Amino acid sequence: MGSSCGGNLPRVCILSTGSEITQGLYADTNAQELSRRLMDRGFEVMSHAAVADERDEIARAIRSVFGRCDLLIATGGIGPTVDDLNRGIFAELWGVGLRRIARAEAMIRQRFVRRGRPMPESNLAQAWIPANARPLLNFWGTATGFLMPTMGERPHALVMPGVPAEWRGMFDRYFARDVEPHFPNRSPRHVHTLHIALLPESEVNDRVRDLFDADERVQVGILAKQGRIRLRLIGGADARNAIAAMAQRMRSRLPAEAIFAEGPEEFTLEEATVHALKTEGLRVACAESCTGGGIANRLTNVAGSSAVLEESVVTYSNEAKMQWLGIEAPLLATHGAVSRECSMAMVQGLMKRTNADIALSVTGIAGPGGGTPEKPVGSVWIAIMDRGGRCESHLHHFPGDRASVRAWTENHALEMLRRWAKHLPIPTS
Amino acid sequence: MGSSCGGNLPRVCILSTGSEITQGLYADTNAQELSRRLMDRGFEVMSHAAVADERDEIARAIRSVFGRCDLLIATGGIGPTVDDLNRGIFAELWGVGLRRIARAEAMIRQRFVRRGRPMPESNLAQAWIPANARPLLNFWGTATGFLMPTMGERPHALVMPGVPAEWRGMFDRYFARDVEPHFPNRSPRHVHTLHIALLPESEVNDRVRDLFDADERVQVGILAKQGRIRLRLIGGADARNAIAAMAQRMRSRLPAEAIFAEGPEEFTLEEATVHALKTEGLRVACAESCTGGGIANRLTNVAGSSAVLEESVVTYSNEAKMQWLGIEAPLLATHGAVSRECSMAMVQGLMKRTNADIALSVTGIAGPGGGTPEKPVGSVWIAIMDRGGRCESHLHHFPGDRASVRAWTENHALEMLRRWAKHLPIPTS
Numbered sequence: 068m069g070s071s072c073g074g075n076l077p078r079v080c081i082l083s084t085g086s087e088i089t090q091g092l093y094a095d096t097n098a099q100e101l102s103r104r105l106m107d108r109g110f111e112v113m114s115h116a117a118v119a120d121e122r123d124e125i126a127r128a129i130r131s132v133f134g135r136c137d138l139l140i141a142t143g144g145i146g147p148t149v150d151d152l153n154r155g156i157f158a159e160l161w162g163v164g165l166r167r168i169a170r171a172e173a174m175i176r177q178r179f180v181r182r183g184r185p186m187p188e189s190n191l192a193q194a195w196i197p198a199n200a201r202p203l204l205n206f207w208g209t210a211t212g213f214l215m216p217t218m219g220e221r222p223h224a225l226v227m228p229g230v231p232a233e234w235r236g237m238f239d240r241y242f243a244r245d246v247e248p249h250f251p252n253r254s255p256r257h258v259h260t261l262h263i264a265l266l267p268e269s270e271v272n273d274r275v276r277d278l279f280d281a282d283e284r285v286q287v288g289i290l291a292k293q294g295r296i297r298l299r300l301i302g303g304a305d306a307r308n309a310i311a312a313m314a315q316r317m318r319s320r321l322p323a324e325a326i327f328a329e330g331p332e333e334f335t336l337e338e339a340t341v342h343a344l345k346t347e348g349l350r351v352a353c354a355e356s357c358t359g360g361g362i363a364n365r366l367t368n369v370a371g372s373s374a375v376l377e378e379s380v381v382t383y384s385n386e387a388k389m390q391w392l393g394i395e396a397p398l399l400a401t402h403g404a405v406s407r408e409c410s411m412a413m414v415q416g417l418m419k420r421t422n423a424d425i426a427l428s429v430t431g432i433a434g435p436g437g438g439t440p441e442k443p444v445g446s447v448w449i450a451i452m453d454r455g456g457r458c459e460s461h462l463h464h465f466p467g468d469r470a471s472v473r474a475w476t477e478n479h480a481l482e483m484l485r486r487w488a489k490h491l492p493i494p495t496s
Numbered sequence: 497m498g499s500s501c502g503g504n505l506p507r508v509c510i511l512s513t514g515s516e517i518t519q520g521l522y523a524d525t526n527a528q529e530l531s532r533r534l535m536d537r538g539f540e541v542m543s544h545a546a547v548a549d550e551r552d553e554i555a556r557a558i559r560s561v562f563g564r565c566d567l568l569i570a571t572g573g574i575g576p577t578v579d580d581l582n583r584g585i586f587a588e589l590w591g592v593g594l595r596r597i598a599r600a601e602a603m604i605r606q607r608f609v610r611r612g613r614p615m616p617e618s619n620l621a622q623a624w625i626p627a628n629a630r631p632l633l634n635f636w637g638t639a640t641g642f643l644m645p646t647m648g649e650r651p652h653a654l655v656m657p658g659v660p661a662e663w664r665g666m667f668d669r670y671f672a673r674d675v676e677p678h679f680p681n682r683s684p685r686h687v688h689t690l691h692i693a694l695l696p697e698s699e700v701n702d703r704v705r706d707l708f709d710a711d712e713r714v715q716v717g718i719l720a721k722q723g724r725i726r727l728r729l730i731g732g733a734d735a736r737n738a739i740a741a742m743a744q745r746m747r748s749r750l751p752a753e754a755i756f757a758e759g760p761e762e763f764t765l766e767e768a769t770v771h772a773l774k775t776e777g778l779r780v781a782c783a784e785s786c787t788g789g790g791i792a793n794r795l796t797n798v799a800g801s802s803a804v805l806e807e808s809v810v811t812y813s814n815e816a817k818m819q820w821l822g823i824e825a826p827l828l829a830t831h832g833a834v835s836r837e838c839s840m841a842m843v844q845g846l847m848k849r850t851n852a853d854i855a856l857s858v859t860g861i862a863g864p865g866g867g868t869p870e871k872p873v874g875s876v877w878i879a880i881m882d883r884g885g886r887c888e889s890h891l892h893h894f895p896g897d898r899a900s901v902r903a904w905t906e907n908h909a910l911e912m913l914r915r916w917a918k919h920l921p922i923p924t925s
């Protein structure tokens with residue numbers, strides 16, 4: 068998707084240092100979260116870089132942004148160990164020495180005293196910053212952050228620890244106060260997303276593709292993953308109306324029930340589901356087999372979900388299905404656990420045993436084992452039932468490996484709950 | 497942690513193109529997974545970069561690796577849309593034109609025919625590659641990958657689609673055959689990790705920190721997250737014995753029960769837990785409140801977990817605790833749901849109602865709401881019980897936000913199950 072609608076926004080490059088990233092132990096989620104925050108605050112992120120804890124690589128990565136961005140944000144590399152090189156490298160590249168921040172040193176000492184632990188002397192290195200930098204005191208850990216001034220081609224540079232709780236603390240406390248005033252021409256871009264579920268990506272494409280280049284003020288992107296699709300419209304400060312018009316045109320071409328949320332924010336499917344159930348005053352009970360608690364887990368990721376989740380049982384084994392849901396052995400023997408009959412018996416069992424308004428069950432084969440020619444890996448029955456006696460069960464064939472089948476199943480089930488609550492049509496496959 | 501033990505390994509830079517990454521919609525998990533694969537195959541990853549879909553930014557990012565790596569791996573930017581710029585940019589930077597791969601074009605056309613869909617003409621752009629590149633036919637999608645030859649300072653460049661299923665397919669099919677022969681001096685590094693749980697990071701540090709620099713052939717890294725810690729030992733081809741000796745020294749300084757796995761591979765806590773339960777022939781039942789199915793979900797992430805998970809109930813509400821676990825209203829009224837008494841009644845309820853050998857319950861306050869001065873957010877009771885009548889419940893105070901408290905709780909509970917199965921001591925807080 069395109070992004071060149073930034074115009075003259077201040078340009079940011081993000082640098083993460085740490086061999087644990089280049090060795091693939093963690094994805095660089097700091098860069099992701101910082102990007103979201105910066106976009107909201109009217110900056111344009113040009114690039115992410117992650118480099119190993121090696122002096123030459125870090126210095127090269129920093130030099131490579133000189134002259135092509137207005138702000139560099141670096142996380143990591145300012146801890147107490149010999150691998151923490153960023154303090155010295157920034158000082159060198161800006162041509163200054165290091166200075167000790169007495170207040171920071173006192174805070175580090177206090178932190179160890181409070182915890183009743185002896186302080187290895189090496190920790191005091193964290194109280195030193197480049198001589199021309201503004202210190203950013205760390206109330207969430209021990210590494211002092213700092214803000215380097217711009218100098219010739221060198222951009223402003225905000226240098227923070229890599230631990231999320233620490234850089235988040237610093238960002239919240241210092242960014243608006245100490246960094247933003249240097250960038251008066253910030254301008255938050257308008258973002259408007261149509262959040263779509265249970266519609267094939269190819270169908271969305273067919274319906275709206277010709278609009279992608281219909282208005283040069285509006286950049287359109289399409290992002291699809293495991294049954295949910297985002298149509299993202301982005302534009303500059305002057306594009307608010309153009310975006311609204313484009314959203315209207317797209318909406319008119321898509322089935323209304325497929326748009327589970329819309330607006331400037333990100334939404335998860337489970338947020339929309341919890342919201343719909345809450346609005347309608349409905350409580351749900353789930354019986355999960357192949358998703359193993361994934362649906363309940365995602366519902367309860369949403370704060371306040373206790374208002375809508377009556378209970379959930381993970382009935383992985385046939386015994387559990389009999390014991391907790393009252394499913395009879397002959398049914399399992401005749402039809403198997405992955406069958407319409409079993410999925411229906413599961414929701415009926417929930418209805419008998421709980422006070423929920425809606426019951427949902429899933430039973431399927433997530434793989435890697437367990438598939439047969441008649442029931443290959445990815446075969447999943449999802450059933451839903453309410454107190455009015457309405458009941459449906461559909462067979463799905465979800466693609467990919469175990470994790471993928473589970474994610475597709477969860478997404479499908481969550482969206483079915485939302486549509487059921489709202490009396491919207493549910494696709495049958 | 498350090499990584500400079502690569503010696504003369506072939507050096508790789510990874511480039512991901514896509515504004516959805518620089519805008520923070522996704523973390524760059526392609527770079528993470530590629531890094532793991534490359535390390536296993538004896539390459540050293542120097543850096544990751546992610547740039548927006550803009551011609552100048554992409555070209556600059558590619559040029560910036562000239563002369564400083566042996567192989568560039570780029571994902572994304574070779575699809576059918578105008579934002580897909582990589583084909584043209586690579587051709588230009590290598591000073592060549594584009595050529596059409598007839599076989600690739602036929603495959604693209606066939607793909608649409610098979611799906612019974614008309615093919616937008618723009619799709620055929622995906623059959624073109626730089627004139628001097630080797631085509632990598634795509635059997636998993638439509639974008640043809642390619643391998644650019646090294647030329648002067650330009651490294652070899654492997655260019656693949658950004659869709660994980662597509663680049664994984666290409667990597668598995670072509671990397672060993674077409675890419676590795678150019679790099680005879682590959683040498684997989686030896687990695688040995690001690691996987692530790694339920695020991696404070698500071699304690700691990702105190703016990704082994706002085707060994708970190710004890711043998712220059714062995715790089716030591718420590719990575720801590722939400723109750724689990726990795727001590728990673730890495731060395732070159734000649735360091736196998738040195739690593740084994742270092743692992744032995746570290747092991748001797750750590751409580752044996754805290755090391756839940758050890759070896760060259762990555763392990764998850766849930767893998768170790770499922771393995772321990774399986775080995776001991778034990779089946780577990782869980783009652784989850786604040787984790788909302790997260791423990792069951794993680795256990796069932798492990799293929800074959802049906803052998804060890806009897807069932808799990810998510811009893812988020814007091815009603816569910818009464819209904820499914822037989823907890824009595826007076827107990828809840830007197831002690832509250834977040835109490836030793838409730839956590840014990842939950843495991844007792846599971847023992848009565850299931851055939852499990854071990855029962856585990858969690859009840860706590862994940863936040864953001866629900867905290868009180870006596871029971872602040874992060875207060876979690878975890879109880880465990882077996883058929884021998886052994887029963888323990890402990891109060892924990894886990895840090896961070898809702899997601900963090902839930903992750904700490906899950907990690908703690910999974911490790912308690914493993915230790916209980918193995919008759920190992922369990923920490924009481």
